[in-house]
Amino acid sequence: MWCARGRWKDPSPAALKWPRSSTCKPCALPPAAPEPRTTEMLVSIVTTVETDTEILLPRNVGRAHYAAILQRLHAVNPDLVAAIHEGDGPKPLTCSDILNGRSNRDGTRLEPGTPYYLRVTGLTPDVSQALLKALVEKPPAAIELLHHPLRVTGATADAAGHGWAGAANYESLAARQMLPGGSIPKQVTMQFASPTAFKQAGRQMPLPLPDLVFGSLVERWNRFSPLALSPEMRRFGAEMLALTRYRLQSRPVQQKNGALRIGGVGTATYRALGGDRYWLATMQMLAEFARYSGVGVQTATGMGQARRLEDN
């Protein structure tokens, strides 16, 4: 576990009891000045594409997008692609469906003259750097989805350029929340833009229950970040986070084998019923992290696209 001074600290059993813990007592020492960083570990790149002719794509093209991105990364760093392929567990990148694709029963129709957006995120320095190089520094002329070439007209990792783009690193996300002083909001609202689902006791759960959302996020954070967070965040979600507002609906996602997996899209607000700074800060930074990590299952191939929304 990491504290605001940048030191590692083993969580004692007492520290895991909420609402009181000794872990996140504001440090007596001032926080260390943030180190200057030249590389971003976390990127969210939004690529703008257009089509020259009207085309009909299947409703879910996340898998095709993932394949196209791996092919593109291969040209930049073949060893990296091999490592992504072979790695177990969640992948260090996510690939979206077409963000603004309008689907009906037939699929997603793309029309000439309309900009469409595809998003890719990277969760490790290697992957993020390779994605920036392959998509932003030297953007391809086209991205091919299921044999349909889509002309690339722009790419950005700048949040000012597109509401789903962004760049950050684990330290900056953590520092923003973990520094002593100031109050930490007790609630957070998440948007689930593509179907989001979880594995729970061997079954599929297509609702973003607090423990599943924050459990998924903390596991992904701990897998890819140099800064460890308490895995007890999942239990905190189960015992201390209430769903106070939501608007959600199910959406099926076609699997490779033709079967349908059900996920949920919409928004959900989570409110901590207690817990000290450590847990509130962890909740807030995991919510920010979701923009890069995605949430739940199959985030590499389009599911679980999520971000924090500003509460009004």
Added chain:
Amino acid sequence: MWCARGRWKDPSPAALKWPRSSTCKPCALPPAAPEPRTTEMLVSIVTTVETDTEILLPRNVGRAHYAAILQRLHAVNPDLVAAIHEGDGPKPLTCSDILNGRSNRDGTRLEPGTPYYLRVTGLTPDVSQALLKALVEKPPAAIELLHHPLRVTGATADAAGHGWAGAANYESLAARQMLPGGSIPKQVTMQFASPTAFKQAGRQMPLPLPDLVFGSLVERWNRFSPLALSPEMRRFGAEMLALTRYRLQSRPVQQKNGALRIGGVGTATYRALGGDRYWLATMQMLAEFARYSGVGVQTATGMGQARRLEDN
């Protein structure tokens, strides 16, 4: 546990394992002919009311409706009202908000010339008979909600008269599903018309998760019905029912103390991933039962109004 022959049967541990159980093997004997019944145990009465002047009611009038119904029942059967008052656990009746009230931040505005609907259900013979007598046989001239008299223009317990009305008894609901022969659908769609919430591990859960919905229903069934169902239906919901389609949103309900309780409204489809006739039949009849029992917390005062929808 009750089988199709009308005999009681203790569920053996083996019978509680799904998907295989010996409990619901179709009986070799033909089912006993249903006894003629003169009384209905379960009623859902929809009363039509109108206002002579425009009035603004609070968003939730379930508590006021409950008070008005108890007052009306008191004139018919004072001992019954005392028993309802004193009883622990879920009440043997439910009272709705205004079914077709359109609410905004200010509350629910009722206009002259528009029919509005209030619904009351009874879960025991005593309560159902008293409700029929007090509301259908001798309808009151007016129902007063928070000092606003609403003129009564009609009342029905006939499903043909209003989509939320109805009458049934435990045996007929059970017999329809439990009789041998014919296949039992594996899925069921429920509509939650008023905010629906559950207690789960001491906390509020505003989403109709399968175990919470069918656990609530089976407990209520076993409390009020002469026919016992396996309480393991809750575990069946947790382990064997998947949420395959839903459209849900949260709605706050103001409590007596001014606090807000969050519930969910919308529709949800539950699909059994396995389980034999007994569990499928139990699921289907509990879904029918929901029209009378309501689901979850505070069903006496407006929350948890639910019914089964026909799957298309």
